[in-house]
Amino acid sequence: MEMQYKREREEILWASRRLTNGGIDFLPATDGNISVQVDKSKILITPTTRFKENLTAEEILLTDIDGNLLEGNGSPSSEMMMHLSIYRERADVFSVVHAHPVFTLSLSVSGRSIPTELLSESLVRLGKDVPVAPFAVPGTEEVSESVRPYIKGFNAIILSNHGAVTFGKDIYDAVARMETLEHLSKIAYLCYLLGEPEYIPEDGVKRILSFFKGKR
Numbered sequence: 001m002e003m004q005y006k007r008e009r010e011e012i013l014w015a016s017r018r019l020t021n022g023g024i025d026f027l028p029a030t031d032g033n034i035s036v037q038v039d040k041s042k043i044l045i046t047p048t049t050r051f052k053e054n055l056t057a058e059e060i061l062l063t064d065i066d067g068n069l070l071e072g073n074g075s076p077s078s079e080m081m082m083h084l085s086i087y088r089e090r091a092d093v094f095s096v097v098h099a100h101p102v103f104t105l106s107l108s109v110s111g112r113s114i115p116t117e118l119l120s121e122s123l124v125r126l127g128k129d130v131p132v133a134p135f136a137v138p139g140t141e142e143v144s145e146s147v148r149p150y151i152k153g154f155n156a157i158i159l160s161n162h163g164a165v166t167f168g169k170d171i172y173d174a175v176a177r178m179e180t181l182e183h184l185s186k187i188a189y190l191c192y193l194l195g196e197p198e199y200i201p202e203d204g205v206k207r208i209l210s211f212f213k214g215k216r
Contacts (some may be wrong), residue, residue: 016052033077078139
């Protein structure tokens with residue numbers, strides 16, 4: 001039988017290799033997971049315990065919206081339920097990326113904020129805030145419950161002592177938000193070393209959000 005959804009599988013492979021970046025920045029070891037919703041009842045998702053840069057299109061798993069395996073061998077990512085929760089809550093979302101970005105995690109576990117109003121591009125892609133979900137044991141239903149209050153109002157969520165999840169209208173949108181979050185975190189980290197950051201004025205924040213509303 002011919003493999004279904006070849007284009008979407010190739011997009012997941014592209015994202016896996018881009019975010020691996022040598023295995024140190026976003027997806028160390030076998031960490032992280034990526035999914036694409038191919039229609040309202042099915043998703044493609046990376047398998048568990050696999051190095052993302054070595055994945056093949058055949059290894060990407062097809063499940064229904066309840067998490068039942070429809071095509072492929074192996075087990076879906078342990079965070080599949082979080083992905084499914086996001087798709088159920090957001091009709092405008094068609095891709096979810098969960099990663100472990102170094103600077104984002106370093107700041108969050110140190111109790112330092114990651115203010116999007118440091119950079120114009122961060123405001124545009126991430127909105128006015130990136131919430132931090134309460135700690136939940138990875139791979140359990142607790143993760144879905146911890147992020148649920150933030151899904152409708154945000155496009156990026158930090159998972160306490162764990163990682164981050166971003167989502168968007170397609171895989172490029174979701175990946176861009178993860179990269180923007182980590183870039184912002186690097187800038188924030190350096191600012192905290194050098195002194196107190198200077199933020200975009202509140203009026204500027206409002207004008208940026210108003211101007212770009214619906215454009216990203």
